[in-house]
Amino acid sequence: MIDLSASFAGLSLKNPVLTASGTFGYGREAAELYDLSLLGGVMVKGVSREPWSGNAPARVARAPGGMLNAIGLQNPGLTHFLEVDLPFLRRYEMAVVVNVVGHDVEGFVDVVRGVTGAPGVAAIELNISCPNVKDGLLFSQDPQSARRLVEAARQATDLPLIVKVSPNVTDPVELGLACREGGADALSAINTLVGIAIDPARRAPVLGNRTGGLSGPAVKPVGLRIVYDLAAQVGLPVVGMGGIETGRDALEYILAGARAIAVGTAVFRDPYAPPRIVRELEAELERYGFDSAAQAWAAANPQAREAVS
Amino acid sequence: MIDLSASFAGLSLKNPVLTASGTFGYGREAAELYDLSLLGGVMVKGVSREPWSGNAPARVARAPGGMLNAIGLQNPGLTHFLEVDLPFLRRYEMAVVVNVVGHDVEGFVDVVRGVTGAPGVAAIELNISCPNVKDGLLFSQDPQSARRLVEAARQATDLPLIVKVSPNVTDPVELGLACREGGADALSAINTLVGIAIDPARRAPVLGNRTGGLSGPAVKPVGLRIVYDLAAQVGLPVVGMGGIETGRDALEYILAGARAIAVGTAVFRDPYAPPRIVRELEAELERYGFDSAAQAWAAANPQAREAVS
Amino acid sequence: MRQWELVVAESLRPAEGYVELRCEAPEAIETAPGQFFMLRAGEGPDTYLPRAFSWYRREDPRRVSFLFRVQGPGTAHLAALRPGDLVPATGPLGRGFPLPGRPVRAALLGGGVGVPPLWGLARALRAQGSEVLALVGARSRAHLVGVEDLRAEGAQVLVATDDGSTGYRGPLTDLLPADVDVLYACGPEGMLRRVQEISLAGGPEAYLALEAPMACGYGVCLGCVVERAEPDPALGEYGKYQRVCREGPVFAAGEVRF
Amino acid sequence: MRQWELVVAESLRPAEGYVELRCEAPEAIETAPGQFFMLRAGEGPDTYLPRAFSWYRREDPRRVSFLFRVQGPGTAHLAALRPGDLVPATGPLGRGFPLPGRPVRAALLGGGVGVPPLWGLARALRAQGSEVLALVGARSRAHLVGVEDLRAEGAQVLVATDDGSTGYRGPLTDLLPADVDVLYACGPEGMLRRVQEISLAGGPEAYLALEAPMACGYGVCLGCVVERAEPDPALGEYGKYQRVCREGPVFAAGEVRF
Numbered sequence A, B: 001m002i003d004l005s006a007s008f009a010g011l012s013l014k015n016p017v018l019t020a021s022g023t024f025g026y027g028r029e030a031a032e033l034y035d036l037s038l039l040g041g042v043m044v045k046g047v048s049r050e051p052w053s054g055n056a057p058a059r060v061a062r063a064p065g066g067m068l069n070a071i072g073l074q075n076p077g078l079t080h081f082l083e084v085d086l087p088f089l090r091r092y093e094m095a096v097v098v099n100v101v102g103h104d105v106e107g108f109v110d111v112v113r114g115v116t117g118a119p120g121v122a123a124i125e126l127n128i129s130c131p132n133v134k135d136g137l138l139f140s141q142d143p144q145s146a147r148r149l150v151e152a153a154r155q156a157t158d159l160p161l162i163v164k165v166s167p168n169v170t171d172p173v174e175l176g177l178a179c180r181e182g183g184a185d186a187l188s189a190i191n192t193l194v195g196i197a198i199d200p201a202r203r204a205p206v207l208g209n210r211t212g213g214l215s216g217p218a219v220k221p222v223g224l225r226i227v228y229d230l231a232a233q234v235g236l237p238v239v240g241m242g243g244i245e246t247g248r249d250a251l252e253y254i255l256a257g258a259r260a261i262a263v264g265t266a267v268f269r270d271p272y273a274p275p276r277i278v279r280e281l282e283a284e285l286e287r288y289g290f291d292s293a294a295q296a297w298a299a300a301n302p303q304a305r306e307a308v309s
Numbered sequence C, D: 001m002r003q004w005e006l007v008v009a010e011s012l013r014p015a016e017g018y019v020e021l022r023c024e025a026p027e028a029i030e031t032a033p034g035q036f037f038m039l040r041a042g043e044g045p046d047t048y049l050p051r052a053f054s055w056y057r058r059e060d061p062r063r064v065s066f067l068f069r070v071q072g073p074g075t076a077h078l079a080a081l082r083p084g085d086l087v088p089a090t091g092p093l094g095r096g097f098p099l100p101g102r103p104v105r106a107a108l109l110g111g112g113v114g115v116p117p118l119w120g121l122a123r124a125l126r127a128q129g130s131e132v133l134a135l136v137g138a139r140s141r142a143h144l145v146g147v148e149d150l151r152a153e154g155a156q157v158l159v160a161t162d163d164g165s166t167g168y169r170g171p172l173t174d175l176l177p178a179d180v181d182v183l184y185a186c187g188p189e190g191m192l193r194r195v196q197e198i199s200l201a202g203g204p205e206a207y208l209a210l211e212a213p214m215a216c217g218y219g220v221c222l223g224c225v226v227e228r229a230e231p232d233p234a235l236g237e238y239g240k241y242q243r244v245c246r247e248g249p250v251f252a253a254g255e256v257r258f
């Protein structure tokens, strides 16, 4: 038996497979297909203080080896989440990670405070890396403002605090270090890469918001690189994501230094991808001679190896 | 008849299809397959003052929808280029663009000076965006040092000066503006995205240089976005590249604001890709109701439209 | 909604540029008229996302067909499939056409790729005793699909083409008789708007089957939204949009704003 | 080097995990032993780059075969091809095995996927009157390929397996007789090193067919390099590496440093 459990940053997961924020709603649709307790956890769609409408359509477009989206963080807001979505998710034995968004520090902190103390929340993920809303990348583009945001969130909660860093920056490690200084317990990476699709018939961008976020297998090498660098150079546990489609991809992320991974775009192609990846990861670990996911994580990354021992 | 010619920044191309630096050597191999005069031009492999050995293997790896490379700018150096490669390329009716690399400002400037005045050089492309050599991204990561490098190169040549900007930065437009201030005549984009591939069997990165540059269709939406932003916000002509495989891709780049385009990784999958793309671009322009490539370029981009009229 | 490994049984070419892909399912699948499936449409780089298709002609619960026009890489891939090839599919998805509680006189309007969902609807309406008038539109005679199949289900079919190469020349809605009880429409946005107008201006109740670019097809990506005509104030800003894949693809004429 | 649309004629399974893909070319293709082709190995995201394969058994200049082991997505795709499917190919590529100017006694060493290029070499050597001893290695009996085909060309074949399930148990080089004039080897790096050592330590001249991860296969990417044993000083730093696809894939034992 392979031990799939993962413990880090105050989180205890039965397996390291989460679902990525914004690709799984609040779990209700996938729950029609399989038991969510099969998962390590769910990172829910970004939650803001007030309800948000999101961007004008078109919101999705195809891209080679993936897709572009410009959803713009449409979500029903904090109260709806606490009253309707969280109680639903709590029925399952897995970790609920609340992805938090806001237009400013106050907006973020109010949601952080609002979910802190709500029973059933395992951790908070601060989304400072959404390219699809005005100011969505504001906190990523300047490490000092990221640090201040994380500090403010830190003061508002004692839940594990994960910060989702952007790949659209010159130096993700600098950003990660700033988040660490601000009091983050862990990092997650990557969010989508800014891209555009052009419609020759309309001689204009395909998406309503002009640009969108690139995700799917196409971004996997970039995600792996950023996770590799963050894991080796920041000294915080990392939740890895970006183009994970198979157990082999998940293992690659773990070997790059991720403590846990999240499955995003792959659930659009295969709604059963998350539980499938749990099974496949187990088989891949076995195939490459590992007894546990934690052992694989410790195997590849010198810094990680030190930290685990 | 569709008019494919492109004139900008002192360059006159019979058609807007170039080959991207580092994916075409110095033209000798492709010339065994077809007449290079079919092309708008060739952007040659990066040329440094002294010969460079490049990185230790493995240097290439597969990636979803593309590849990773860590060649590290292996090249025979300026003298060899001038004595052997340039004379060969001059035999063809097309524009030779010399991609220039260096470890420091002097290294760049010596090559710029060295090729200036050599008969048959149509333009210079300063490669300040190679992620595969130490310090390769130095000049991209700080707009002010990019500006100073471009200034120094500007003083050393009156050839059209194209600067190849990096996608691995927070704000490519800021970088582009700095290059413009420094005296660049045009920009080219994108170079490769930094990525990594992990080999589970060896529990280590696949490439000898650890990280590599991601190219191919996977990066097309990122390339299009950066070209779109540069064309609209910098006010310099842009040579677009990144994942161009078909005439339709070329048209998308032109509609995003590129005056010319370059074909890179696609020539590995299909050695005949560049002349094929010339033909396909002509057909696509016709299909979408354009009389010329220049008209398509002017159609999509408001800023471009002003500039052309 | 479930996932299925469909197997191609036959691939037909009913009209220029159209393919009918007849597939076998591993077991019986229950579908309502207006529902759709997400089909995996290739392993290539441009077909990472699955594509949405209404189900078409089904006599046998272990078979399911799709009728589509070849438009881009996804439909090109599906068009090239041969008997025995696999088509992973998720479905049935979405909310289909509501059936009237009693026999009525119904008009079904289908333009272009809007025809497929009408077949199941015609059959269901006939089964509960309704009279079915099907108005089928196409660019020209060569692009016309579904006419014989709809007739076989007992629908009276009228045809319109853009170029007049067969049937009426002009918009389908011109062919609408005054005395119908309910309208069902699927097709280009222009046609749906017109049906919406007719209905909201005191005409018969109408149901519109919408399309939108989709990533997931089952409600998790929020990619396929269309504006709600009357947002629920309790939802705040969130109420502005609704999902075509989940709240739709069929909406009552009064529910959507184009 | 040219580009060809090969058409699959037959797909054989000569051993566990191996496929021989026999293809038809639109016209005669001339190939030298040791040369290779880049085959387009799928439309999927993991097969953007073509894959390198030595040509195998060819009786007819309008046919070309490839013998390969299924390793990853590219070979899996090729293994799934059916007669009639197209395989875009570029080739022949690279510098093959040099033939001796006179009849000699030659030993050919092929381990695993190193066997395919030896077939053409054996045939060419026999044609110019040489004696051919082929040493063929594999993990075990079930993974052994090429033995019968080499015998059919008049080679004397000796076999070694890692597990001793057939033939000698141990490295192929143990089977080398003392009295050969020239060695040709293709296979795992360990085996090539050993042959290089034997040759450079006063043994017979030797030629090694190398493999390297390739992007283009025709010299433009500089992805496939291996160190030169004796860099040309005129080339400076640039002389450190040479391309397997262009200067190779066959090198004299003294030309490369592993």
Ligand SMILES: Cc1cc2nc3c(=O)[nH]c(=O)nc-3n(C[C@H](O)[C@H](O)[C@H](O)COP(=O)(O)OP(=O)(O)OC[C@H]3O[C@@H](n4cnc5c(N)ncnc54)[C@H](O)[C@@H]3O)c2cc1C
Binding pocket: A062, C036, C051, C052, C053, C054, C055, C066, C067, C068, C069, C070, C071, C072, C073, C074, C075, C076, C113, C116, C117, C210, C211, C212, C213, C214, C249
């Ligand atoms: C609920 C639903 C049911 C559908 N049923 C059918 C059907 O029964 N028969 C049929 O032929 N088609 C149907 N479609 C449309 C079908 O999904 C698209 O034709 C298909 O996705 C095109 O894929 P492609 O790769 O071939 O072309 P692409 O190159 O991806 O697209 C070709 C053109 O279609 C547009 N497009 C892409 N996806 C969609 C979409 N989901 N909706 C509208 N336009 C789109 C693109 O913008 C482009 O202009 C349906 C769509 C939806 C949402």
Ligand SMILES: Cc1cc2nc3c(=O)[nH]c(=O)nc-3n(C[C@H](O)[C@H](O)[C@H](O)COP(=O)(O)OP(=O)(O)OC[C@H]3O[C@@H](n4cnc5c(N)ncnc54)[C@H](O)[C@@H]3O)c2cc1C
Binding pocket: B062, D036, D051, D052, D053, D054, D055, D067, D068, D069, D070, D071, D072, D073, D074, D075, D076, D113, D116, D117, D210, D211, D212, D213, D214, D249
């Ligand atoms: C000149 C040359 C001739 C060759 N001839 C043959 C042949 O006749 N028969 C045969 O079975 N194979 C041959 N190969 C090897 C063949 O190219 C690889 O097996 C193939 O590329 C694997 O592709 P894949 O997608 O199936 O596996 P991948 O998943 O891409 O690779 C599987 C494994 O093979 C390694 N690999 C990938 N590409 C290469 C490569 N080019 N060289 C060495 N290792 C590689 C990877 O690192 C990985 O460990 C040859 C290679 C070269 C360079």
Ligand SMILES: Cc1cc2nc3c(=O)[nH]c(=O)nc-3n(C[C@H](O)[C@H](O)[C@H](O)COP(=O)(O)O)c2cc1C
Binding pocket: A020, A021, A022, A023, A045, A046, A069, A071, A073, A099, A127, A130, A164, A190, A191, A192, A214, A215, A216, A217, A219, A241, A242, A243, A244, A262, A263, A264, A265, A266, C221
């Ligand atoms: C449709 C869509 C919506 C997304 N919404 C969010 C979001 O609300 N919050 C967030 O942090 N990330 C969001 N993301 C980013 C994903 O969580 C993930 O970081 C990214 O897509 C990379 O992973 P993938 O390639 O597996 O999809 C979204 C991605 C997609 C495709």
Ligand SMILES: Cc1cc2nc3c(=O)[nH]c(=O)nc-3n(C[C@H](O)[C@H](O)[C@H](O)COP(=O)(O)O)c2cc1C
Binding pocket: B020, B021, B022, B023, B045, B046, B069, B071, B073, B099, B127, B130, B164, B190, B191, B192, B214, B215, B216, B217, B219, B241, B242, B243, B244, B262, B263, B264, B265, B266, D221
């Ligand atoms: C193998 C390889 C080598 C490259 N070498 C260079 C180089 O020497 N100089 C340079 O400016 N860009 C170099 N590039 C980047 C390409 O010119 C191009 O910018 C990039 O690959 C994106 O285009 P593509 O997706 O069409 O390949 C190289 C790319 C590849 C794949």
Ligand code: FES
Binding pocket: C213, C214, C215, C216, C217, C218, C219, C220, C221, C222, C223, C224, C225, C243, C244, C245, C246
């Ligand atoms: S297509 Fe994803 S929510 Fe409708």
Ligand code: FES
Binding pocket: D213, D214, D215, D216, D217, D218, D219, D220, D221, D222, D223, D224, D225, D243, D244, D245, D246
């Ligand atoms: S494979 Fe490209 S140079 Fe050899």
